[in-house]
Amino acid sequence: MRILLINGYTPHPDAGGKLTQTLVDISREKLSPQNEVKVTAITTYKASEEADKFRWADLILLYFPLYWYAIPWGLKRYIDDVFALHQFYDTDENGQPVALMPGKQFGYVTTLAAVADTYAPGNPLTEGLTVSDLLRPLTVTFRYVGIEPATHFHNCIFYDVYNPNVIQPIKASLLAELSKLDDE
Template sequence: MKNVFIINGHQKYPFSEGKLNASFAEKAELFFNRNGYNVKKTTMEDEYDVNEEIEKFKWADLVFFQTPINWMGVSWSFKKYIDHVFSTGMMGEMSDGDGRTREEPKKNYGLGGKLQGKYMMSVTANAPKEAFNDPNETFFGGISEDDLLRPMHLNFRWFGYEPLPTFMAYDVMKNPEIESDFKRFDDHLNTLFLQK
């Protein structure tokens, strides 16, 4: 796993310029470069060509995706990116449609992925860690971080990727612990990619 495609999915707003997500994406890029990986990247604020993005996915052994949670999902700019790139890619470059065949039209939905490799999501959220995995916390009702991110997991699974453990920085607007988050992030990367 030596080719890494880094995506920064942050959408800038007046109250959230994206510095923290950019910092995590930069830390990831430095980590992978320092450890001999080849890196390509895309930022939602940049212009992109759909066909070039498809080639990045086909090239990558690992897709590293950095995003804030915006209204329980990814930013609208990343959703637009998914609609453009993934929808184009599913017609043969990244998957064979939805995986079903004329012979078996009711089976194997979502299993047409043609890509191999892994993905890792790194997420910033304003929710505290304690809001997850606790049925007494009424809003999320006991769901995990990965339950909340299930649509993104399914998007990557559609193309054949396997998940790596998700990283999340919590409470980043009301009660940030940035230095601690950076340390946990470094440990997360070291554990996943350096320890055998």
């Protein structure tokens, strides 16, 4: 399988990006022996080269911290720059969208400083919204261009990442999820 790993970390005063990079590195090491793997960091890219990587890939995995209930602005900018008209999508004679990236899948690995209870049903702050709910625009954006949610990879959402006791379980959980791709 051809897999594109995208490090969507955007520099932020409260987050150095080390965990995101570690998760990308773990994934590359786990997946490379049985797959073709390419890695992109959104802090340095050329949109045309990234479009070529998307055309090449069967599976795209995004890695990013969740900032203020959304993807980092740099990842949003990357998507805006790379998902170009006539390359990723078009419109038909009736103005209806035409997806130009069918047959591809995506998933994400996201990290949060918040504890999981923040997104529990009945929490007045988030009003029952889950992280998946917050990231629905990301899913719809990928589906708009024909890239569907991965069938053999469950999105990884890791909470409370400033707690040093969760780092090893996060790594183990990611490796377990990536192992499912071995059966693909």
